[in-house]
Amino acid sequence: xxxxxxxxxxxxxxxxxxxxxxxxxxxxxxxxxxxxxxxxxxxxxxxxxxxxxxxxxxxxxxxxxxxxxxxxxxxxxxxxxxxxxxxxxxxxxxxxxxxxxxxxxxxxxxxxxxxxxxxxxxxxxxxxxxxxxxxxxxxxxxxxxxxxxxxxxxxxxxxxxxxxxxxxxxxxxxxxxxxxxxxxxxxxxxxxxxxxxxxxxxxxxxxxxxxxxxxxxxxxxxxxxxxxxxxxxxxxxxxxxxxxxxxxxxxxxxxxxxxxxxxxxxxxxxxxxxxxxxxxxxxxxxxxxxxxxxxxxxxxxxxxxxxxxxxxxxxxxxxxxxxxxxxxxxxxxxxxxxxxxxxxxxxxxxxxxxxxxxxxxxxxxxxxxxxxxxxxxxxxxxxx
Amino acid sequence: xxxxxxxxxxxxxxxxxxxxxxxxxxxxxxxxxxxxxxxxxxxxxxxxxxxxxxxxxxxxxxxxxxxxxxxxxxxxxxxxxxxxxxxxxxxxxxxxxxxxxxxxxxxxxxxxxxxxxxxxxxxxxxxxxxxxxxxxxxxxxxxxxxxxxxxxxxxxxxxxxxxxxxxxxxxxxxxxxxxxxxxxxxxxxxxxxxxxxxxxxxxxxxxxxxxxxxxxxxxxxxxxxxxxxxxxxxxxxxxxxxxxxxxxxxxxxxxxxxxxxxxxxxxxxxxxxxxxxxxxxxxxxxxxxxxxxxxxxxxxxxxxxxxxxxxxxxxxxxxxxxxxxxxxxxxxxxxxxxxxxxxxxxxxxxxxxxxxxxxxxxxxxxxxxxxxxxxxxxxxxxxxxxxxxxxxxxxxxxxxxxxxxxxxxxxxxxxxxxxxxxxxxxxxxxxxxxxxxxxxxxxxxxxxxxxxxxxxxxxxxxxxxxxxxxxxxxxxxxxxxxxxxxxxxxxxxxxxxxxxxxxxxxxxxxxxxxxxxxxxxxxxxxxxxxxxxx
Numbered sequence: 001x002x003x004x005x006x007x008x009x010x011x012x013x014x015x016x017x018x019x020x021x022x023x024x025x026x027x028x029x030x031x032x033x034x035x036x037x038x039x040x041x042x043x044x045x046x047x048x049x050x051x052x053x054x055x056x057x058x059x060x061x062x063x064x065x066x067x068x069x070x071x072x073x074x075x076x077x078x079x080x081x082x083x084x085x086x087x088x089x090x091x092x093x094x095x096x097x098x099x100x101x102x103x104x105x106x107x108x109x110x111x112x113x114x115x116x117x118x119x120x121x122x123x124x125x126x127x128x129x130x131x132x133x134x135x136x137x138x139x140x141x142x143x144x145x146x147x148x149x150x151x152x153x154x155x156x157x158x159x160x161x162x163x164x165x166x167x168x169x170x171x172x173x174x175x176x177x178x179x180x181x182x183x184x185x186x187x188x189x190x191x192x193x194x195x196x197x198x199x200x201x202x203x204x205x206x207x208x209x210x211x212x213x214x215x216x217x218x219x220x221x222x223x224x225x226x227x228x229x230x231x232x233x234x235x236x237x238x239x240x241x242x243x244x245x246x247x248x249x250x251x252x253x254x255x256x257x258x259x260x261x262x263x264x265x266x267x268x269x270x271x272x273x274x275x276x277x278x279x280x281x282x283x284x285x286x287x288x289x290x291x292x293x294x295x296x297x298x299x300x301x302x303x304x305x306x307x308x309x310x311x312x313x314x315x316x317x318x319x320x321x322x323x324x325x326x327x328x329x330x331x332x333x334x335x336x337x338x339x340x341x342x343x344x345x346x347x348x349x350x351x352x353x354x355x356x357x358x359x360x361x362x363x364x365x366x367x368x369x370x371x372x373x374x375x376x377x378x379x380x381x382x383x384x
Numbered sequence: 385x386x387x388x389x390x391x392x393x394x395x396x397x398x399x400x401x402x403x404x405x406x407x408x409x410x411x412x413x414x415x416x417x418x419x420x421x422x423x424x425x426x427x428x429x430x431x432x433x434x435x436x437x438x439x440x441x442x443x444x445x446x447x448x449x450x451x452x453x454x455x456x457x458x459x460x461x462x463x464x465x466x467x468x469x470x471x472x473x474x475x476x477x478x479x480x481x482x483x484x485x486x487x488x489x490x491x492x493x494x495x496x497x498x499x500x501x502x503x504x505x506x507x508x509x510x511x512x513x514x515x516x517x518x519x520x521x522x523x524x525x526x527x528x529x530x531x532x533x534x535x536x537x538x539x540x541x542x543x544x545x546x547x548x549x550x551x552x553x554x555x556x557x558x559x560x561x562x563x564x565x566x567x568x569x570x571x572x573x574x575x576x577x578x579x580x581x582x583x584x585x586x587x588x589x590x591x592x593x594x595x596x597x598x599x600x601x602x603x604x605x606x607x608x609x610x611x612x613x614x615x616x617x618x619x620x621x622x623x624x625x626x627x628x629x630x631x632x633x634x635x636x637x638x639x640x641x642x643x644x645x646x647x648x649x650x651x652x653x654x655x656x657x658x659x660x661x662x663x664x665x666x667x668x669x670x671x672x673x674x675x676x677x678x679x680x681x682x683x684x685x686x687x688x689x690x691x692x693x694x695x696x697x698x699x700x701x702x703x704x705x706x707x708x709x710x711x712x713x714x715x716x717x718x719x720x721x722x723x724x725x726x727x728x729x730x731x732x733x734x735x736x737x738x739x740x741x742x743x744x745x746x747x748x749x750x751x752x753x754x755x756x757x758x759x760x761x762x763x764x765x766x767x768x769x770x771x772x773x774x775x776x777x778x779x780x781x782x783x784x785x786x787x788x789x790x791x792x793x794x795x796x797x798x799x800x801x802x803x804x805x806x807x808x809x810x811x812x813x814x815x816x817x818x819x820x821x822x823x824x825x826x827x828x829x830x831x832x833x834x835x836x837x838x839x840x841x842x843x844x845x846x847x848x849x850x851x852x853x854x855x856x857x858x859x860x861x862x863x864x865x866x867x868x869x870x871x872x873x874x875x876x877x878x879x880x881x882x883x884x885x886x887x888x889x890x891x892x893x894x895x896x897x898x899x900x901x902x903x904x905x906x907x908x909x910x911x912x913x914x915x916x917x918x
Contacts, residue, residue: 097388156387194390198881202391216389
């Protein structure tokens with residue numbers, strides 16, 4: 001059944017369809033309507049889950065760490081400062097190998113105060129050990145959240161599903177809502193090997209001596225290395241049941257392109273539209289959409305990045321002192337693999353400034369016409 | 385090695401109890417309502433029963449301490465409410481209405497309670513007020529034959545002859561007295577010392593003297609003996625006996641600031657008088673109950689503070705001419721209250737029809753020849769007839785306790801316990817344990833939220849709860865201060881699962897309790913404390 005719903009409603013319905021058992025969330029714009037919808041679903045009994053009210057995001061994540069340790073399926077949603085407040089517990093969730101799913105509705109980090117979109121909030125959590133996915137449509141949100149539970153539970157890794165605040169969270173689109181019975185087939189109840197059980201008391205994540213800590217960390221890294229296979233298998237199963245397929249990186253018009261933009265989230269959908277228009281004018285532009293940030297899709301990206309094509313990387317984020325986070329990650333994999341490709345780095349759309357079709361067209365022309373005199377960082381639409 | 389840092393086998397071997405430096409102890413402490421009840425009621429106990437709509441059980445528990453719930457639900461000043469910890473959150477529990485609800489239920493549903501047959505022991509009680517009748521009630525319940533003497537024609541004492549009917553309806557009193565007096569011999573119009581004497585009491589195994597305090601104190605001023613100057617208590621007695629006392633259009637002055645003064649002023653107003661109450665101190669020093677003062681102030685009664693009568697004389701027109709003098713507050717006197725000091729040249733005159741004095745009462749012990757209260761408040765038994773002395777017990781308003789109905793009830797019940805012990809050749813011993821009272825600091829307010837408050841009536845005799853639901857929802861507001869109500873918080877919060885539920889409470893498994901204190905912290909009511917041992 002297709003329904004016209006907002007991005008946040010798509011996330012909420014996915015949580016319901018995934019039969020989540022414990023939810024804990026604290027309101028923060030632009031995430032709030034997820035928590036509201038879920039509390040309604042819990043209140044009405046449509047979703048048989050415990051909704052734990054808390055006084056902060058820190059407590060929300062702490063609650064889920066406890067709940068998830070008992071073997072149940074858990075969910076929370078947040079944005080910006082809320083995610084930052086969870087920071088220390090995000091490490092705990094991954095270190096304790098708890099498959100918590102978190103939706104982050106991307107919002108810029110204050111100060112100055114803002115409620116508008118950029119992706120600095122989630123990208124800044126890149127070292128916490130969460131899987132990270134970025135969506136560009138409401139359908140993708142619904143599908144990604146359902147897949148996230150399956151991937152997280154297979155890998156024993158927590159997972160963050162991210163999408164742009166307001167641009168996606170509050171925009172309505174037609175979304176195919178799968179049947180509960182089909183989702184049940186795809187996503188069986190969680191079966192935790194180790195769980196808090198008063199009849200079989202064990203210690204979890206207790207004091208670990210230097211003799212063992214590194215090995216635990218090694219296993220965490222190994223889980224991330226194993227992730228691409230698990231993710232692809234899951235997408236395959238999803239495709240079979242629901243007829244929609246996903247991958248870590250999606251290429252559009254890249255084969256014969258002279259200039260390709262690497263982008264994610266709503267900016268990628270704007271770029272997609274701009275590139276189609278440019279193609280109509282005979283300009284050979286292309287798009288690489290980054291859907292997955294952790295694990296960083298090294299293999300997939302390397303298969304698309306060609307030395308004879310010029311690349312621009314669009315970062316809707318800023319790591320002050322370095323520049324764009326995604327550009328930095330791209331440079332790292334290129335260097336590690338001895339691939340010599342120059343990339344142009346663009347910072348755009350911070351704090352909810354629109355990234356327009358004209359912006360993207362301008363960026364791609366600049367990339368195409370690059371004569372090697374590129375700037376370290378190109379600021380898009382910056383006022384004097 | 386598992387993916388996560390988890391112990392591969394059970395951690396049962398890890399007896400975390402060895403870490404403990406402090407041990408949780410489930411121990412009830414005294415709720416402030418119970419502690420402050422002069423009658424000794426288990427208030428928390430009957431509120432809990434009422435919460436579950438067990439009115440019969442609540443009535444039985446209440447009347448274990450006080451045979452007069454309907455009366456006290458109307459006239460008691462309820463110090464329990466004043467000490468209620470819930471007032472730190474929203475408003476105190478309305479114990480008055482709950483007590484009244486139980487009392488009213490008793491009037492409707494409890495008629496003659498079954499009594500054990502009387503054995504050979506016989507007790508005489510002098511005075512059929514709340515002290516005498518409470519003693520009678522509890523002695524008779526133990527199978528002891530009781531004869532109650534009273535100088536009046538009807539039982540009740542101060543309840544009948546002192547408290548106006550707008551505070552205590554006569555039919556309520558009659559019904560409650562009927563139940564209390566069941567199985568007890570009542571001898572009316574028998575004044576000790578004139579209608580009977582010690583020789584009539586020799587056949588009794590013990591005698592309880594509870595004749596109250598009915599002698600109005602005198603003002604010691606000129607004109608005090610003019611017939612139009614009357615004691616307030618006397619006026620109340622006449623008014624309560626036959627309803628006479630037409631004061632229509634009369635100008636009346638009431639002197640005093642206690643409960644008798646308030647009752648006198650308000651009764652005189654109800655008989656049509658134009659009333660002025662004069663008191664030599666200020667409102668803050670009035671000995672009357674706060675709510676009596678509150679009610680008094682709502683009536684069209686003029687109040688003159690810092691004013692005292694200086695002399696009274698009859699004028700030609702038949703009225704009373706009264707000279708007053710204004711006072712100011714000086715240094716505290718022996719009662720701790722500021723002493724009123726006359727202000728020179730502040731005299732003023734008033735012309736009135738009647739003066740009622742209500743500046744305090746003393747017990748009338750003329751049948752023993754003289755006053756017998758020693759400093760310190762003990763009754764002086766010396767030089768009382770030897771035949772009576774060893775068997776004589778004294779209580780109620782004769783003793784200088786606060787002169788209230790619940791104090792009288794408590795005093796009467798205590799006398800019954802002393803007498804019962806005496807009859808067995810024993811002396812009543814009282815527990816020497818220091819009572820720990822649950823204060824606001826013992827309450828974890830996080831567990832209680834403010835709720836819509838039940839609307840309260842303007843006066844105790846004017847309203848009660850409309851129905852069982854109202855009463856039980858008020859009872860459900862109770863914190864159960866200091867008394868475990870098996871909420872399971874200690875059990876649920878224990879990180880070591882060391883608080884184990886038993887059939888009647890909780891047991892702490894000391895093998896695993898590591899003394900973290902979370903259970904005590906999460907106890908909403910202070911009935912679980914860390915005792916610092918082990």
